[in-house]
Amino acid sequence: MPTQTPFPRMAPIALSVLLIFIPVLFSGCAHQAADQRAQRTMSAQMDSSQPMESDRLLIRSARVEVAVSSPEVTAGEIRAEVTELGGWVSDTRINANKSHVLNLRIPEEKLDAFLESTKATGKLKSFSVSATDVTDSFRDNEANLNNLTALRDRLHQLLEQASDVQDILAVEKELNRVQSEIDRIQGWLTRTSGRITMAEVHLTISQKRIPGPLGYVFKGIGWTVKKLFVIR
Numbered sequence: 001m002p003t004q005t006p007f008p009r010m011a012p013i014a015l016s017v018l019l020i021f022i023p024v025l026f027s028g029c030a031h032q033a034a035d036q037r038a039q040r041t042m043s044a045q046m047d048s049s050q051p052m053e054s055d056r057l058l059i060r061s062a063r064v065e066v067a068v069s070s071p072e073v074t075a076g077e078i079r080a081e082v083t084e085l086g087g088w089v090s091d092t093r094i095n096a097n098k099s100h101v102l103n104l105r106i107p108e109e110k111l112d113a114f115l116e117s118t119k120a121t122g123k124l125k126s127f128s129v130s131a132t133d134v135t136d137s138f139r140d141n142e143a144n145l146n147n148l149t150a151l152r153d154r155l156h157q158l159l160e161q162a163s164d165v166q167d168i169l170a171v172e173k174e175l176n177r178v179q180s181e182i183d184r185i186q187g188w189l190t191r192t193s194g195r196i197t198m199a200e201v202h203l204t205i206s207q208k209r210i211p212g213p214l215g216y217v218f219k220g221i222g223w224t225v226k227k228l229f230v231i232r
Contacts, residue, residue, distance in 0.1 A: 055135075056133055056135045057133070057134050057135040057196050058131045058133055058134070058196065059131065059132040059134055059195045059196055060108060060111060060129065060130070060131045060132075060199040060200075061129070061130055061131075061199060061200040061201070061202070062111070062115055062127075062128065062130075062199065062200075062202070063127070063128045063201075063202045064115065064118055064119065064124075064126070064127050064201065064202070064203050064204070065124075065126040065127075065203075065204040065205075066118065066119065066121055066122040066123060066124055066125060066203075066204075066205055066206070067122050067123040067125055067205075067206045067207065067208040068121055068123075068205060068206075068207075068208055069122075069207075071098055071099055071100045071205040071206065071207055072100065074100075074121050074122065075092075075102060075205050077121070078102065078104075078118065078121070078203065078205070079102075081114070082104050082106065085106060085107060085110050085114060086110070087104060087105045087106040087110075087198065088105050089102055089103070089105075090104065090105055090200075091103040097206070098207050099204055099205060099206040099207060100204070100205040101202075101203070101204050101205075102202075102203045102204075102205070103200065103201070103202055103203075104201040104202075104203060105198040105199070105200060105201075106198065106200075106201055107197065107198060107199075108196065108197055108198065108199045111199040114201070115127075115129070115201070118201075121205075122205075122208060123208060125206065134192055134196070137192075138189070138192060141185050141188060141189055142189065144185055145182065145185045145186065145189070148181055148182045148185070152175065152178045152179060152182060155171055155174060155175045155178060156175070158171050159171045159172065159175065
């Protein structure tokens with residue numbers, strides 16, 4: 001009795017039909033992932049006992065400007081603190097006014113403590129923190145990656161079964177397209193994961209203005225004139 005192979009040889013016509021329907025099947029998987037995401041969002045909104053923020057994926061960033069007596073010394077101290085926290089300085093520059101501008105990457109769980117210590121280094125001139133929610137995009141891309149990986153494995157199986165030259169070329173073309181899409185999604189997930197785990201801080205350390213003798217005199221005069229109109 002002849003042995004049967006796990007995947008019997010496929011006729012060229014059947015193989016061509018399958019290749020035509022592969023994009024349609026993948027599109028259906030993408031719509032299914034979107035529907036599932038909508039259902040998850042609706043369920044979370046209906047269930048007030050489960051906060052939506054508990055498992056959200058956030059990219060946090062901050063912009064801080066402080067004025068200090070010695071920007072160079074403060075910049076050195078902050079670099080050392082960033083290294084100790086497990087972060088790094090991604091970019092740095094010194095402006096003509098001697099202010100130091102640092103772009104920092106800080107572990108997300110240590111961001112709040114770092115910002116508090118940074119604000120205490122001098123006079124706070126500006127401060128802002130923002131967060132971008134990428135949960136839905138991240139989950140959708142993970143689902144698409146799983147679907148594409150399964151599709152790639154199936155195409156490899158079809159390629160091993162194909163004997164017709166046209167079928168082989170058609171499968172290889174589709175396989176290259178799927179692999180390119182897999183590489184693109186994997187790259188996005190890697191970059192986004194890095195931005196989630198490592199928050200970005202744009203820090204400006206400027207020179208604190210120190211008034212001269214006449215500056216203190218005019219400052220005192222201004223304070224006196226102000227008190228003539230407003231006591232408190």
